[in-house]
Amino acid sequence: MLPKWLRVERIVRLAFAFALALSSHALAEGPQTNTHILSPVSTPATQIYQLSLFIIEITGAIFVVVAGLLTFVIIRFRERSGDDQSEPAQVYGSNQVELAWTVIPVLIVVVLFLTTARVIFAIQDAPMPQAALEVTSVGHQFWWEYRYPKQGLVGQDFVAVNELHVPLSSADHPTPTYIKLLSADVVHSFWVPQLMGKIDLIPNHPNDMWIDPLQPGIYLGQCAQFCGVQHANMLLRVYVDSPERFAAWAANQARPAVQDPSVAAGRHVFETQACMNCHVVRGTVATGRFGPDLTHLASRDTLASGMIPNTRDNLRAWIKNPDAFKPGCLMPAMQLTDEQIDQVTNYLETLK
Amino acid sequence: MADQTLPIHGALDLTPPRESQHTLLDILHDWVITVDHKKLGLMYMMMAIFFLLVAGAEAICIRIQLAVPNNHFISPQTFNRLFTMHGTTMVFLVGMPLVFAWANYIVPLQIGARDMAFPRLNAFSFWLTFLGGIFLYYSFIGGPGLYGTGSAPDVTWWAYAPLTAKAFSPGHATDYWALALIVTGFGTIGGGINIMATVLSMRCKGMTLMRMPLFTWLMFVNGAFVLIVITPLTAAQVMLLIDRYLGGHFFDTQAGGSATVWMHFFWIFGHPEVYVLVFPAFAIASEVIQVFSRKAIFGYPAMVAAVVGIAFVSLGVWAHHMFTIGMTSAGNAFFVLSTSLVGIPTGIKIFNWLATMWGGKIRFATPMLFCTAFLFQFLCAGLTGIMLSVAPWDWQLHSSYFVIAHFHYVLVGAIVFNVFAGIYYWFPKATGRMMSETLGKWHFWLFFIGFHVTFDTMHFVGFEGMPRWIYTYPADRGWQHLNLVVSIGGVIQAIAVLLFAYNLIWSLFKGKIAGNDPWDAWTLEWATSSPPPIYNFATDPVVRSRRPLWDLKHPEDPDWKYD
Known part of the structure; x- marks a missing residue:
């Protein structure tokens, strides 16, 4: 085991502390949230994050070895002043060496593939629990529609817009939200980095994703596939509420409009x-x-x-x-x- | 040292030239009607440099707009046009012409031929490519059409359906985009056929396939490769125009068409296209690294096999651009595997270049500086490529600034750096004059620093969750600090490129006279005069190894002994 300060997770966190420190969050309400992909608060995002740490370890090791070799070559084999102008010994190749630097990458590829495949299946093929909330998200130029069917905490079906409310999940009582992704016009993409990677909303091609936020708060994101002039302002807000607050919100949304x-x-x-x-x-x-x-x-x-x-x-x-x-x-x-x-x-x- | 032996005996036709033409019109006429591979190569190069400056200016506008949050430097409409034009221009009007610039100028010289196999097809291909460029840029004035909307395409260079349908993209901007790509595509196919035929049938006596310089090998593979790669793109553009004008429904989702079919067509072109663009960079590195390390390339057969392997595998990886479209888990896993396989032949190439430098006497003239930086940057680009090939992580990184950083590491850090290396290396051959080394070193260091300030920082912007294609962003996201750094780096790069342009023009008139073989190199192009005569070689050269000029300069230790 490496000493604690050398653990990749720690190094990654330190490296990005710089970037994180620079970010200011004007949102006063709720706990501090951000749009960083390295601060997950739901299970799929966390699985991706842990996989990414492993990938950073491997690529980091390759980088150190190869960049180190390159640096050594540059310093050691550069032409020096006062050289006798003779040509260096000509070497045309070596099959053993070629074999070595073919086999080692093959092994790395095998490890990478198996690790990655495990996470793909864990996230994509996770069975939906009974207690899950199902929401349909429809992308429009340039706003979001959320359709809530009657189920669980939602007493009656209704449509909400632009601000997605979901119940808080917990390890003992998982209440994940499954989001079905549709589009009314062109291709959009649903991306709230702290909750999950992005999945596209494609006309005639229904997709789905799931999140189970483990901390309350307002999570931000935005459309991640160019969808027209105002693509930049197709922003996403996900409100993670306690089950009671969520039920109260849903009850209010289900009512017809106030008549004043x-x-x-x-x-x-x-x-x-x-x-x-x-x-x-x-x-x-x-x-x-x-x-x-x-x-x-x-x-x-x-x-x-x-x-x-x-x-x-x-x-x-x-x-x-x-x-x-x-x-x-x-x-x-x-x-x-x-x-x-x-x-x-x-x-x-x-x-x- | 070895210069007394060059040009090789009989390389030059010494009969005095006819009275040369002097008026501007004559000179212009001469260039327009030419079928000479060297002139066409230079025309491709000038076209590429011109559009590099244009698309670079577009990039600078983009960076000014993004330097601070909520900026109003340009409107969202203009911003969307600029990044679409920047991407399309860089790929089709800079990257592709560069492929043929190098292939045209260098390949016939390296194989001891007098011209390409089909000189007229060669000229035709160039003018088609050029016409495509005119189509694309004509959209700025011709785009609005009858509807008064839009000028210049604004659908990103992926042009995902159904955003390109008449309903979402009225006017003619998208038509010009599709037309430009069809026309340049045909130019590319003509060029590809020509390179293949030239390499297969025009090699001088003694030059077997396995004695060709690696540069020529890469161009040969590329010539075959573009024939496979460009056709799906052209087919997709034709289908798009059928949708737009003849009531087709290939991609028209409102009538039951499929948006994902466009994605497949586009990326089965789009991913191999990256290798089409990067092969010339590999080709240049393979020459420059040998000559400036003073060593023969290490593992020549492995290098050839690796390049064929990359081309082959890269045809089966396209859907790694589509991990977010909701493929099945098995589909995603397949493309993770095929994508990471590309890393193996790519690794072989990097290791062989390193082994070539190992034990050499490396001369860090400007071309070698650029190639060394290329090795470092290509390594980094490969490693971020591994990160992106991991589908779950790609769900986060896809279409974020991390991806932008990654592919600019390839397109600028690898390709543009080596294009500069190649220009510094072969400029003396093409013009007879050396480029200024002082300006060259300034150019290198400024560009190197600007590049890293911009694109290293951009990775972190991606980690902070900033997506691409957005014309502005709110201040509360915390992205402004790093974006400002990225923009400053962009300005440094722009200054470096202007310095390069100045160096080109200055050296053309004032550069030191180069002589025939200024770098003490080993391939046949250095065996004739600088610039080469129109017929290249008066008598056909005969070669006995991969480095004919090494054999000539070192009769005591020739390569052919080890062949």
Whole structure:
């Protein structure tokens, strides 16, 4: 056994401490999270991380040997001043040596393959436990739709948008979340590094992945396959809540929209202008499917797929001209009057 | 030392030339109609350097935009066009022309031929490639078409379906992209056939296949290789255009087409393409390392076998670019195995180059500096390649900046470094003048430092979870510090490349007269004058070993004794 300070895990952690220290996290709520692939908090991500440490050990060893040889050759065999200008001895090759540096890599390949295959099967072919939550994620240009069916902690099916909530899992009572990945338009990719590597959302080609987050918090990621103009702002937020908080959230999401007579003017604008052609507000006549579901818009922390905080000012500015925040996004500026915008904003703010 | 014996007796036709043409128009006309392999080689080279500067400028715009978070230097639309054009240009208008630049100029000289097997096909191939470049860049002004959207393709150089369908990519930008790749593809196929035919039928007396210089061997394998590699790409482009204009549904997912079929077509081209681009780099290293270590290449048969092995295995690894598309676990495992197998012949090559240097007297002139850096960087690129071949880890690393760092280590750290090595090495042969060593060393060290500042740092940006293709990023991710470092490195590299361009022009007019064999080298191209006459060799040379000029210079210890 190597001394503790020489263990690869420790060295890797130290090496990346530099990068980690540079990263600042503006998110105040919840425990500190990040987007690093070397700080896993769920089982598949941890398995990948442990495999990666082993790979770093092997490649590190190869690097030390070969780079060491190269350095030695450069220093030892460089032409020196005052040389007699004669040619060095000509050596044309050696079958024994060739054999040695063919067989050793073959052995390394065998080890690498077997180790890797074990992790592939462990993650991809893991049986789904009874207690698992199943969510369907649909990628859209440039936002995320999450469909929750009725099961377990979810009393009634509903659709959530951009902010994925999942229950906390634990080693004794695993409650993993299985995510089915679909796309409504082009290829996207679901990547929250601390939870799992990325899997693509491909039209006509359903995929799935699973996560079992072991610490509560808000985990960040983003679309990882180029999907159009605003690919960069197709951000992912995964809320890992205690089972009680998750159940409460799900119960609220399942309810139809709040009906508040004091904002009837805004609702009228929403339902008579083009808004309802693209957006759903459950329990009203708005049933458009092209844009995000707004039934519980006010319960979300962010707007525009995680791009900006969900404040009144941002919401109002967004409705006035989405392009100002997200140039090239598919929501048009509807040319409403200032009064209409205020009314719609008032209405949307009641949709808790 | 050995110069009195060169050019070899009878190599030059000493009849005085006819009255030469002097007007600019005459000279231009001469270049446009030429079928001479050397002129075409230089034209390929000039085209590659021109587009290298263009695509480099695009990269600098990208790096300025990403230097700080929430930057507004360029719009998202422009950013997406720039990285698409940067990738497409570097691969098809820089990398591919470079393959044929080297093959055209060097191969006939090295095998003692007077030209390529099909000189007219050669000229045709060049002009097709050039036309493809014009198509691609015409999209900047011709792209908007009837719809008023887009100019220049903005679908990444993978152009994944269905983003390229009419519904998501209106206008003509994607059409120009597809057309450019079809046209350059045909140019490439013409070039590939030509190299194969030349090597198989034009070798001078005594030059058996196993006496060919390794450079020629690599180019020969590459010529055959591109025929296999380019065809699926061309087929896919034709299918894409059928989808876009004739109502086909190959990739149109809204009508039941398949997005993954495009991925397979693209990557069964795309992965071997990396080797198409890197073989010339191997070829240059195999010459430069021998000559500047003053030793014959170690393990010549193993080197030839390794290159054939790499070409063969690389045709079965394409889906390691697709570990994230949801293949079965067995499918993923298969491509992990096939991909890691590539490491074995690649390792053999690195070890043989090291063994060639071992026991030599290494002269660190500029070409050798670049080749030594290549060895180091190619080693690193191979090791990060192993990391990426591990499918589960690839789920994390795929499409992150780690991948960008990895393949720039190959494309810049290996290919561009060796292209510079090759230019410093053969410039005296092509022009008759040496390039400035002082400027060359400045160029090397600046480029080396800039390269490592940029691309070493970029690996860590990937570990921090930054994906590629994003035009900006929020400040709360903590990516800004390393990104700024990456951008600074980019600027250092740009300065180094401008220094190189200056060196080229300065040396062309003011460089020291080179003589026929300035590096005391061993292959046939150094046996004729610098620059070589249009007919290369007045009488056909006869060779008895892999290093004919070594035999000539060392009659007491010739190679053919050991053959």
